[in-house]
Amino acid sequence: MAKKVQASKHDQVQITKMDYRKKRPKAKNPVKVQDLTLRDGHQSLFATRGRTEDMIPVAEMMDEVGFWAVEVWGGATFDTMHRFLNEDPWERLRTLKRYFKRTPFSMLLRGQNLVGYRNYPDDVARAFVERAAANGMDVFRTFDALNDYRNFETVVEGIKEAGKHFQGCICYTMTEPRMGGDVYTLDYYVKKAKDLESMGADSICIKDMAGLIAPYDAYDLVKALKKAVKAPIHLHSHFTSGMSPMSHLKAIEAGVDIVDTCMSPYAYRTSHAAIEPLVMTLLGTNRDTGFDIRLLANINEVLEKEIVPKYRHLLNDTKMSVIDINVLLHQTPGGMLSNLVNQLREMNALDKLDQVYEELPRVRKELGQIPLVTPTSQIVGIQTVNNVLFDNKKERYKMITAQVKDLCYGLYGKTAIPIDKKVQKKALKGYPRGEKPITCRPADVLDMELEEVQKDVGGLAKDLDDQLICAIYPVTGRRFLKWKYGLEEAPDSVKPKTLDAVKAEEEWIKKAKEGELIEKKQQKVPPKGLNLRTFKVFVDDEFFEVGVEEGGSGAPVVSYVQACASPQQPQIAQAVPPGPPPAVPQPSAPPPPPPPPVQQTADPAPAAAKSAVEGTPLTAPMPGLIISIEVKVGDTVQEGDTVLVLEAMKMENSIPAPVSGTIKEIYFGSGDSVTKDELICVIG
Ligand code: CO
Numbered sequence: 248m249a250k251k252v253q254a255s256k257h258d259q260v261q262i263t264k265m266d267y268r269k270k271r272p273k274a275k276n277p278v279k280v281q282d283l284t285l286r287d288g289h290q291s292l293f294a295t296r297g298r299t300e301d302m303i304p305v306a307e308m309m310d311e312v313g314f315w316a317v318e319v320w321g322g323a324t325f326d327t328m329h330r331f332l333n334e335d336p337w338e339r340l341r342t343l344k345r346y347f348k349r350t351p352f353s354m355l356l357r358g359q360n361l362v363g364y365r366n367y368p369d370d371v372a373r374a375f376v377e378r379a380a381a382n383g384m385d386v387f388r389t390f391d392a393l394n395d396y397r398n399f400e401t402v403v404e405g406i407k408e409a410g411k412h413f414q415g416c417i418c419y420t421m422t423e424p425r426m427g428g429d430v431y432t433l434d435y436y437v438k439k440a441k442d443l444e445s446m447g448a449d450s451i452c453i454k455d456m457a458g459l460i461a462p463y464d465a466y467d468l469v470k471a472l473k474k475a476v477k478a479p480i481h482l483h484s485h486f487t488s489g490m491s492p493m494s495h496l497k498a499i500e501a502g503v504d505i506v507d508t509c510m511s512p513y514a515y516r517t518s519h520a521a522i523e524p525l526v527m528t529l530l531g532t533n534r535d536t537g538f539d540i541r542l543l544a545n546i547n548e549v550l551e552k553e554i555v556p557k558y559r560h561l562l563n564d565t566k567m568s569v570i571d572i573n574v575l576l577h578q579t580p581g582g583m584l585s586n587l588v589n590q591l592r593e594m595n596a597l598d599k600l601d602q603v604y605e606e607l608p609r610v611r612k613e614l615g616q617i618p619l620v621t622p623t624s625q626i627v628g629i630q631t632v633n634n635v636l637f638d639n640k641k642e643r644y645k646m647i648t649a650q651v652k653d654l655c656y657g658l659y660g661k662t663a664i665p666i667d668k669k670v671q672k673k674a675l676k677g678y679p680r681g682e683k684p685i686t687c688r689p690a691d692v693l694d695m696e697l698e699e700v701q702k703d704v705g706g707l708a709k710d711l712d713d714q715l716i717c718a719i720y721p722v723t724g725r726r727f728l729k730w731k732y733g734l735e736e737a738p739d740s741v742k743p744k745t746l747d748a749v750k751a752e753e754e755w756i757k758k759a760k761e762g763e764l765i766e767k768k769q770q771k772v773p774p775k776g777l778n779l780r781t782f783k784v785f786v787d788d789e790f791f792e793v794g795v796e797e798g799g800s801g802a803p804v805v806s807y808v809q810a811c812a813s814p815q816q817p818q819i820a821q822a823v824p825p826g827p828p829p830a831v832p833q834p835s836a837p838p839p840p841p842p843p844p845v846q847q848t849a850d851p852a853p854a855a856a857k858s859a860v861e862g863t864p865l866t867a868p869m870p871g872l873i874i875s876i877e878v879k880v881g882d883t884v885q886e887g888d889t890v891l892v893l894e895a896m897k898m899e900n901s902i903p904a905p906v907s908g909t910i911k912e913i914y915f916g917s918g919d920s921v922t923k924d925e926l927i928c929v930i931g
């Protein structure tokens with residue numbers, strides 16, 4: 248049995264003598280643990296697609312473990328739920344609260360960005376925090392992508408007023424392979440921790456979203472922070488690079504108070520270290536978690552058997568390796584890299600990946616050496632891809648996204664180092680708020696919005712919670728409320744997947760692999776019923792669309808199979824990457840029909856119409872969602888005028904007119920999705 252090990256003066260973990268046949272002694276200073284399974288876990292591994300109904304089966308058991316808190320909510324949760332799952336994000340809080348009777352709830356709050364991608368005005372921020380607290384939120388883990396704590400002011404006021412826990416985050420980032428360099432030094436982090444303490448932080452979190460913190464840096468950092476501030480220190484470190492379990496242990500040795508883990512089926516890869524090995528590692532020490540490993544095993548069994556099979560298809564397991572070496576090489580978040588790869592793939596430009604790696608640190612530096620975390624990771628990432636794809640030798644930053652312009656204006660806050668003057672000037676040319684950047688707190692220049700939203704959504708929103716969904720997500724929020732109140736039927740794609748459907752799919756994959764699908768195709772096809780639902784089945788590079796219908800016995804009846812993909816379109820067969828959900832709807836969904844032009848009574852097939860009009864075509868330079876069309880048929884435009892705003896990977900791009908002339912025809916409206924090179928309008 249364990250012997251008492253002579254602990255050095257600095258070593259804060261001591262192994263106590265323990266007789267394992269007797270009762271486990273209570274640790275003097277147990278490490279507190281926050282579980283992330285129900286938020287960051289499924290966000291990192293299953294594109295945030297976890298449904299409330301799949302959290303309930305383990306909720307009561309998880310409540311028994313003794314977690315410091317369970318994280319159940321965050322920006323991507325709020326977004327994905329109303330966009331892809333047809334679930335009310337507020338309702339999840341109230342539902343889960345009925346099962347978690349003793350464990351506090353925690354959420355990730357993006358400071359003044361709330362659970363969206365831009366800074367919202369103070370009235371929206373105040374209302375959001377108030378409603379989150381009222382719906383059951385206890386711990387508000389608050390971060391700002393620029394570590395500019397002026398963006399905390401309003402939400403912290405609200406958190407304190409509601410009597411809730413304010414956890415202030417320091418986004419951990421780096422420019423060198425280890426902590427240090429010119430900007431992100433030990434002193435930088437200590438200063439940030441002191442700033443948070445002076446704002447009244449109840450705890451301070453080192454938010455290592457990319458799994459960058461190396462074990463010995465974690466040790467030094469926690470030691471320094473413990474010395475500098477009184478508030479408990481919490482480490483959030485993703486597994487992505489493979490270092491986090493080691494970093495946890497070194498942080499624990501340095502006296503960290505709280506760490507974040509996941510239940511093992513939701514652990515590792517781009518998620519977090521698992522709880523079970525940590526429990527065993529600390530067993531019998533003065534930092535023993537006190538958790539019952541058998542209870543954890545029981546929870547895992549339910550997750551493995553009943554829950555995970557519904558999400559396995561979302562796991563990006565095309566690689567054998569569970570760690571991402573690129574993170575160690577490039578010091579950028581794993582989710583950001585996979586987003587870049589996806590974006591390049593959609594543009595048929597995967598061969599430019601090396602150029603992107605080269606351009607990325609340059610763009611980041613020019614944009615103020617900002618930390619890379621949502622949304623800045625996307626802002627820097629997409630701009631980098633735009634530069635690689637559209638710039639030429641003569642001109643850099645040819646296509647600047649609206650978000651980069653906002654950043655240059657100061658709308659996100661103060662950057663770590665000043666933004667490159669040339670880039671800033673170019674970005675702000677013709678910027679609607681003005682060409683001179685601001686230095687004040689960003690929300691000080693934002694007009695209140697809530698009243699306007701309330702007027703706009705009118706009776707569609709029944710309460711403040713509904714209104715906030717629309718305030719934060721204007722387009723998809725409204726669509727969700729229509730589903731919620733039965734004004735529009737929700738599409739099949741947002742409906743849950745049943746275990747029966749999973750089994751049917753697995754059978755089809757098996758048959759496809761055995762080459763039996765072709766024969767089946769020649770069988771007599773029964774008529775399709777009303778409850779038919781379509782599933783995609785991926786087999787290596789091939790993709791089949793399978794219609795599944797619940798039969799009378801409850802067993803799914805497969806009524807048709809259609810092979811859809813050709814090897815030329817391998818992107819369809821890719822699993823959904825971890826990280827924020829794509830802004831663009833599934834590529835296989837048929838685009839909505841173009842709005843009929845006003846002056847035409849009969850609208851021929853779009854293809855025929857598109858070839859009939861003469862003039863210069865304006866095509867989509869990238870796949871995306873049309874946010875707005877700034878012109879109408881008959882308008883005259885000058886070359887370079889903005890014709891439409893296209894959202895791609897959550898960034899807005901103003902698409903200019905390629906020539907001067909008259910708008911002859913427009914084939915899409917706002918809210919429509921377009922693929923790359925799709926004809927949007929004709930200028931003659
Ligand atoms: Co995280």
